Amino acid sequence: MKMVAPPALEVAGLDIIFGHGAKANHAVQDVSFRVESGGAFGLIGESGSGKSTVLRAVSGLNTHYHGDILLHRQVLPPVRDKGFFRRTQMVFQDPYASLHPRKMVNQVLLEPLIIHKLGRPQQRVDEVLDAVGLDPSFRFRYPHQLSGGQRQRVAIARCLILEPEILLLDEPTSALDVSVQAEILNLLHRLRSERRLTYVMVSHDLAVVAHLCERIAIMNGGKFVEELSVGDLRAGRATQPYSQALLAATHYRPASPEEVTV
Amino acid sequence: MAEPLLSVRDLRIAFPSPAGLVEAVRGVSFNVGREKLGIVGESGSGKSMTGRALLKLTPKAAQVTAARLDFAGIDLNAASERRMRGIRGGRISMIMQDPKYSLNPLMRVGSQIAEACRLHQRVGAREAAAKSLAMLEAVHIREPKRVFDLYPHEVSGGMGQRIMIAMMLVTGPDLIIADEPTSALDVTVRRQVLSILDELVTQQGAGLIFISHDLNLVAEFCDRVLVMYAGRIVEELHARDLHAARHPYTQALLRSLPRLEAPVSQLAVPTRDPAWRDGPTYRLEASS
Numbered sequence: 001m002k003m004v005a006p007p008a009l010e011v012a013g014l015d016i017i018f019g020h021g022a023k024a025n026h027a028v029q030d031v032s033f034r035v036e037s038g039g040a041f042g043l044i045g046e047s048g049s050g051k052s053t054v055l056r057a058v059s060g061l062n063t064h065y066h067g068d069i070l071l072h073r074q075v076l077p078p079v080r081d082k083g084f085f086r087r088t089q090m091v092f093q094d095p096y097a098s099l100h101p102r103k104m105v106n107q108v109l110l111e112p113l114i115i116h117k118l119g120r121p122q123q124r125v126d127e128v129l130d131a132v133g134l135d136p137s138f139r140f141r142y143p144h145q146l147s148g149g150q151r152q153r154v155a156i157a158r159c160l161i162l163e164p165e166i167l168l169l170d171e172p173t174s175a176l177d178v179s180v181q182a183e184i185l186n187l188l189h190r191l192r193s194e195r196r197l198t199y200v201m202v203s204h205d206l207a208v209v210a211h212l213c214e215r216i217a218i219m220n221g222g223k224f225v226e227e228l229s230v231g232d233l234r235a236g237r238a239t240q241p242y243s244q245a246l247l248a249a250t251h252y253r254p255a256s257p258e259e260v261t262v
Numbered sequence: 263m264a265e266p267l268l269s270v271r272d273l274r275i276a277f278p279s280p281a282g283l284v285e286a287v288r289g290v291s292f293n294v295g296r297e298k299l300g301i302v303g304e305s306g307s308g309k310s311m312t313g314r315a316l317l318k319l320t321p322k323a324a325q326v327t328a329a330r331l332d333f334a335g336i337d338l339n340a341a342s343e344r345r346m347r348g349i350r351g352g353r354i355s356m357i358m359q360d361p362k363y364s365l366n367p368l369m370r371v372g373s374q375i376a377e378a379c380r381l382h383q384r385v386g387a388r389e390a391a392a393k394s395l396a397m398l399e400a401v402h403i404r405e406p407k408r409v410f411d412l413y414p415h416e417v418s419g420g421m422g423q424r425i426m427i428a429m430m431l432v433t434g435p436d437l438i439i440a441d442e443p444t445s446a447l448d449v450t451v452r453r454q455v456l457s458i459l460d461e462l463v464t465q466q467g468a469g470l471i472f473i474s475h476d477l478n479l480v481a482e483f484c485d486r487v488l489v490m491y492a493g494r495i496v497e498e499l500h501a502r503d504l505h506a507a508r509h510p511y512t513q514a515l516l517r518s519l520p521r522l523e524a525p526v527s528q529l530a531v532p533t534r535d536p537a538w539r540d541g542p543t544y545r546l547e548a549s550s
Contacts, residue, residue, distance in 0.1 A: 046448045046449070046450055046451070047419070047448050148305070177304040177305050177475050178304070178475060178476065178477065178515060178518055178519055179304050179514070179515060179518050179531065179532045180304075181518070182518035182519070182520075182529040182530065182531050182532075183531050185520065185529055186528055186529050186531060189527070189528070204448055204449055205449075206449075206522060207519070207520040207521055207522050208520055210520065210522055210525070211520035211525070211526075211529070230525075233522070234522055234523060234525060245450075246449070246450065249449045249450045249452075249453050
């Protein structure tokens, strides 16, 4: 792989342990990866493989980790400052749970602007709504008046209004229908090229990750099993047995009886 | 199909609203034999409502009418609530989407399965427990004896879904309605759950209605597929012919899926044509 752009985000030797002593759960073990500026990196794995835990550590939601997370070659402190949150934003899985039910879209979008003391608030709100493909009239709607796809658009708009460089996507489409999923994936694709965004995306759907990302890591039991390019993934050139099994599992044909074990 | 297990004609479900009646399901007709029938559609297409109406589990406000709702010689339309209680869980059972919300959190797993068994069959407590244990084994749960005494919060999502399946199948129903049974599960666990469902349906010779929004899954798992749009069935086809779908909506849904083997820079977003609301239904020639 040619390294044209310097890494925007780098994770080196990340270890995350929950609990103490005998009950300690080593959720993430020695995970390292780098994402160049404008690149997209995907993490795939089953639930419990630690993929979301990695993302939460990168986003600053979990401050108890060992190892280094670097933004533009600067090691980040575990407790991040406000400037970091302006440059890095996260889109969550469930748009039904991530928007405040009693705040109108306008308030939801204004809040980050107030926190970060940015000027021209109403103008920015209109611009960002336009960028995610929503009409300005949506400003005065409550989340319950929006469909799932529209809610996810508002959640994306809330991140983009701060003009971040890095977007962390935690299963952004798994709560949505297939037709709406296509809309959101197209939107993310367009925004990335328009705004030179860097993506780190977590999903258990191989096809979704392959659609957006160039580099993909497969996780199991808190470790990286394999990191490969999207071309290798599409061609089925996985070398590790676990990755091959995961690739095979994306077909829903009933497994043979000997494969069915708990 | 010589004798359909379930036959539905002109099923309509409407909800009163300030702006008048809103029809969620508008004239759905289909037959189910001893086969795997898939119902696909996006949210709001009425697929779940159709499944619930078969068991009369629609919300109180819903107005359900059907020209015919016939299950193995029983007219479900006219059946009393008392009669329905015997059918629900006994002869038609329903597997819900999320085991977290459909298992009783205060009852041990084993007792819940045994309860279903005792309610519908004349068996003693000991026999019911033995049957439940055998059923847990049938859904490939390792150490069924240990799991029997666990509470629902102590089991994983995939195991919970298998426990649900065990509970639904212990009574040996003739028809199983599975409403998005694998949407809350991982790809690898999903495959296990589907295999188990497939195995048990084939063994017991039951009919299965499989409701899902995942076209590929339905295409690979079911025998026959109904595609619903805005409360109507717009297309009926054999699962193996799904990729030769004729209705523009089905074609659009298929195109909107990202595919591993065929990368595209822009996914096709289904456009909706108001004419589809009342447009023609593409049926298979053989069935009505």
